Amino acid sequence: MIKLKETDAVVIGVGWTGSILARELTKAGLNVVGLERGAKRMPGQDFTIPSVRDDLKYAVRQELFQDTQLETVSLRHSPAETALPIRRLGSFLPGTDLGGAGAHWNGMTWRWLPSDHKLRTHITERYGKDAIPAEMTIEDLPVSYDELEPYYDKFEKLCGVSGKAGNLRGKIIDGGNVFEGPRQNEYPNPPLAKSMAGTIMADASKSLGYHPFQAPSSNASEVYTNFEGQTLGACEYCGHCERFGCEANAKASPNVCILPALLADQKFELRTHAQVKELVYDKAARKVTAVRYVDTRSGEEYEQPAGIVILGAYVFNNVLLMLTAGIGEAYDYKTGKGAVGKNYCYQVSGNAVTVFFQDKEINPFMAAGAHGVLIDDFNGDNFDHGGLGFFGGAWIQAGPTNGRPIATRPVPPGTLRWGREWKEATAKWYNHAFSIGASGCNYAHRENFLDLDPTYRDALGRPLIRMSYNFRDNDFKLADYVGGVLGRLAKAMNPTVMSSPSVKKGDYSVVPYQSTHNTGGTMTGTDPKRSVVNRYLQSWDADNLFVMGASVFPQNASYNPTGVVGALAYWSANAITTQYLKSPGPLVHA
Amino acid sequence: MVDDNNPIRRRNFLMGAGTAVAASLAAPVAAEAQSAPGAASVAPDVEPLLTLTATEHAFFVAAADTLIPADDLSPSGSQCGVATFIDRQLAGAYGGGARLYRDGPFTKAKPELGYQLPLNPREFFRAGIAAANEWSRKTYGKDFDRLADADREAALKAMEAGKAEFSGFSSRMFFNALLDLSMEGFFADPIYGGNRDMAAWKMVGYPGLPATYREDIKKYFGKKYDKPPRSIADFS
Numbered sequence: 001m002i003k004l005k006e007t008d009a010v011v012i013g014v015g016w017t018g019s020i021l022a023r024e025l026t027k028a029g030l031n032v033v034g035l036e037r038g039a040k041r042m043p044g045q046d047f048t049i050p051s052v053r054d055d056l057k058y059a060v061r062q063e064l065f066q067d068t069q070l071e072t073v074s075l076r077h078s079p080a081e082t083a084l085p086i087r088r089l090g091s092f093l094p095g096t097d098l099g100g101a102g103a104h105w106n107g108m109t110w111r112w113l114p115s116d117h118k119l120r121t122h123i124t125e126r127y128g129k130d131a132i133p134a135e136m137t138i139e140d141l142p143v144s145y146d147e148l149e150p151y152y153d154k155f156e157k158l159c160g161v162s163g164k165a166g167n168l169r170g171k172i173i174d175g176g177n178v179f180e181g182p183r184q185n186e187y188p189n190p191p192l193a194k195s196m197a198g199t200i201m202a203d204a205s206k207s208l209g210y211h212p213f214q215a216p217s218s219n220a221s222e223v224y225t226n227f228e229g230q231t232l233g234a235c236e237y238c239g240h241c242e243r244f245g246c247e248a249n250a251k252a253s254p255n256v257c258i259l260p261a262l263l264a265d266q267k268f269e270l271r272t273h274a275q276v277k278e279l280v281y282d283k284a285a286r287k288v289t290a291v292r293y294v295d296t297r298s299g300e301e302y303e304q305p306a307g308i309v310i311l312g313a314y315v316f317n318n319v320l321l322m323l324t325a326g327i328g329e330a331y332d333y334k335t336g337k338g339a340v341g342k343n344y345c346y347q348v349s350g351n352a353v354t355v356f357f358q359d360k361e362i363n364p365f366m367a368a369g370a371h372g373v374l375i376d377d378f379n380g381d382n383f384d385h386g387g388l389g390f391f392g393g394a395w396i397q398a399g400p401t402n403g404r405p406i407a408t409r410p411v412p413p414g415t416l417r418w419g420r421e422w423k424e425a426t427a428k429w430y431n432h433a434f435s436i437g438a439s440g441c442n443y444a445h446r447e448n449f450l451d452l453d454p455t456y457r458d459a460l461g462r463p464l465i466r467m468s469y470n471f472r473d474n475d476f477k478l479a480d481y482v483g484g485v486l487g488r489l490a491k492a493m494n495p496t497v498m499s500s501p502s503v504k505k506g507d508y509s510v511v512p513y514q515s516t517h518n519t520g521g522t523m524t525g526t527d528p529k530r531s532v533v534n535r536y537l538q539s540w541d542a543d544n545l546f547v548m549g550a551s552v553f554p555q556n557a558s559y560n561p562t563g564v565v566g567a568l569a570y571w572s573a574n575a576i577t578t579q580y581l582k583s584p585g586p587l588v589h590a
Numbered sequence: 591m592v593d594d595n596n597p598i599r600r601r602n603f604l605m606g607a608g609t610a611v612a613a614s615l616a617a618p619v620a621a622e623a624q625s626a627p628g629a630a631s632v633a634p635d636v637e638p639l640l641t642l643t644a645t646e647h648a649f650f651v652a653a654a655d656t657l658i659p660a661d662d663l664s665p666s667g668s669q670c671g672v673a674t675f676i677d678r679q680l681a682g683a684y685g686g687g688a689r690l691y692r693d694g695p696f697t698k699a700k701p702e703l704g705y706q707l708p709l710n711p712r713e714f715f716r717a718g719i720a721a722a723n724e725w726s727r728k729t730y731g732k733d734f735d736r737l738a739d740a741d742r743e744a745a746l747k748a749m750e751a752g753k754a755e756f757s758g759f760s761s762r763m764f765f766n767a768l769l770d771l772s773m774e775g776f777f778a779d780p781i782y783g784g785n786r787d788m789a790a791w792k793m794v795g796y797p798g799l800p801a802t803y804r805e806d807i808k809k810y811f812g813k814k815y816d817k818p819p820r821s822i823a824d825f826s
Binding site for chain 1: 689804812
């Protein structure tokens with residue numbers, strides 16, 4: 001173990017949150033070390049035509065994702081079962097390397113609804129104090145929509161988000177998302193170009209009285225220079241967004257939007273191939289005094305002392321590092337005590353309807369990652385849940401993200417998967433079909449949580465995170481309700497053929513991709529006994545430790561989490577630089 | 591496609607012939623496929639093998655040609671290089687278990703927990719083909735690649751339904767992996783050895799590269815895209 005000289009702050013993981021915190025802390029005069037387990041990846045070198053368009057390498061063989069040979073998580077569907085490791089990624093795809101998953105996301109950039117911010121209070125007020133079932137352990141996010149609004153705005157400006165406001169300072173605007181909270185500013189860029197699928201979706205939605213709008217997208221519709229002086233290119237609609245890097249620099253990523261400025265700053269030092277193994281926790285002093293990391297090129301271990309520690313890994317490693325260091329109390333599902341690992345949530349998806357149009361050319365390969373037309377009429381609490389037997393909802397979207405034919409080649413229901421009939425159907429319908437999909441809220445359940453696996457270990461010898469997770473009654477009812485809406489929308493499109501909305505049933509499966517929107521485990525809250533970090537994302541048990549990312553969510557809204565994650569990073573950075581640096585100690589007194 | 595009279599129906603014929611023959615046979619494949627999809631004159635896949643045995647290669651050729659039969663839309667799977675693609679994939683990082691967590695203990699699991707076998711893909715297909723041929727011999731009296739077209743179809747359907755009895759793991763699991771890998775070979779960029787002459791992309795109308803549609807997305811709104819496909823190789 002080689003002991004290094006103390007630095008002002010260390011950032012664990014250099015993705016969106018690590019880059020934002022490092023940038024804000026260096027601007028405040030601190031020396032910051034960034035520890036990234038993966039390699040240095042930069043668009044000009046790593047994401048170039050022609051090889052960036054390699055469907056097999058990136059989308060199928062998963063070039064940019066966490067290497068599950070070295071690190072994974074295990075799953076059991078209930079605490080009565082024995083968990084087994086997820087041996088191959090499928091359901092979700094955590095990133096690695098510089099920029100993290102921010103280099104290969106699709107760019108959907110949302111704000112939570114004001115009611116999502118105060119979920120428990122909102123549901124109780126609207127549906128009564130007994131409305132929330134005992135096993136549904138949902139909470140309020142202890143930061144209101146109005147408090148977070150300037151930070152949502154800042155992250156949208158960092159990314160150059162393309163879209164159209166639906167609520168500008170209280171004025172409702174047709175064509176934007178009329179259900180969103182009031183925003184102070186219009187989106188930095190206009191919406192992306194219309195697609196045929198999106199146009200069909202918009203027409204069908206309007207005919208049913210719904211309120212269609214184009215996805216808020218971090219695929220820049222125009223060339224854009226952000227407040228960091230970084231320039232994004234204009235989107236090429238290449239259809240290689242999710243799972244790929246962007247050669248046009250049009251997809252916002254830490255690598256494009258912030259890292260060039262950060263890497264040029266003498267106060268920042270990036271160390272790649274530096275995998276943090278453990279946090280050194282002084283319980284009596286309520287501080288994390290250092291972090292220990294392994295140089296993955298040599299196996300050599302280092303100890304890096306730091307004044308401030310920013311935990312900005314993905315959900316699973318955030319929880320792993322907290323649990324192995326013994327910071328805070330581990331959650332016990334039997335007693336409900338403890339909070340580390342509690343309220344692990346995901347998202348409810350997978351009941352898409354595919355529509356086929358004999359006479360319409362869809363050109364699915366001309367697409368961007370966040371290029372759909374959506375409705376939010378059935379999201380969150382935008383509709384009355386009285387008598388429905390569930391809470392939450394889903395965004396509903398149509399519009400392909402790609403036409404890459406290894407995976408995207410829809411055929412009508414009942415078609416064989418191979419042989420002559422399959423060939424004919426594939427050739428006939430490839431350019432004439434698209435799906436209407438939904439992404440649903442996932443509300444916390446007492447028996448859905450994360451802890452340490454007793455059997456399986458990672459390449460560093462640490463226990464894997466064990467996920468106890470399954471879909472619950474609320475999720476199935478939500479999915480069925482939303483499936484009904486998908487069916488109505490599909491019929492209103494008057495397609496030649498359509499699939500039926502599938503009924504959601506059975507156990508959560510790790511095989512088909514659903515979303516990389518894993519949340520919770522280090523939830524933020526107002527009570528140190530029922531949460532891991534306070535409203536500024538500061539650990540209740542270590543004053544100099546701040547935890548970033550979706551692991552702080554009390555539960556998952558339907559939205560892709562990056563917009564909220566980015567806004568909370570700026571919110572926390574502001575608290576550190578304006579309050580904590582002046583007076584290091586707890587920012588909230590319980 | 592492949593009948594008992596075809597001299598190249600088992601790889602061992604070529605083993606002595608050397609790669610010069612393979613290369614000279616391989617070259618016209620692309621040219622002919624270009625002019626006439628599915629033409630009966632298209633030569634079979636004769637690339638040198640990296641990892642597959644002759645028996646395994648024959649199995650993949652027969653399977654690919656049953657899953658993706660030659661017709662007016664495209665040449666057969668093997669004529670498009672699917673077996674070559676599979677050979678190269680199984681010889682490389684994927685076949686060796688890249689990105690696959692392989693620590694034990696290994697136990698039987700419900701399908702929702704995903705792949706739980708100790709085998710890497712190379713080992714999985716080695717065991718799976720042995721099991722498939724064993725079942726084929728028991729059921730039809732000969733190896734899968736020697737079956738007539740109708741029996742091959744029936745055999746694959748039995749595996750797809752999990753009704754073919756394999757030792758070790760289910761025939762359904764084997765079939766699904768075989769189908770996935772074959773479709774990857776058919777639709778992936780030709781640089782990997784399959785999708786020769788971009789036959790699969792031509793079949794569906796996928797343009798491949800460079801995929802810069804900033805102007806075209808407006809120009810081709812609601813219209814069929816009419817430019818021929820291009821591969822990574824065309825830009826390298």
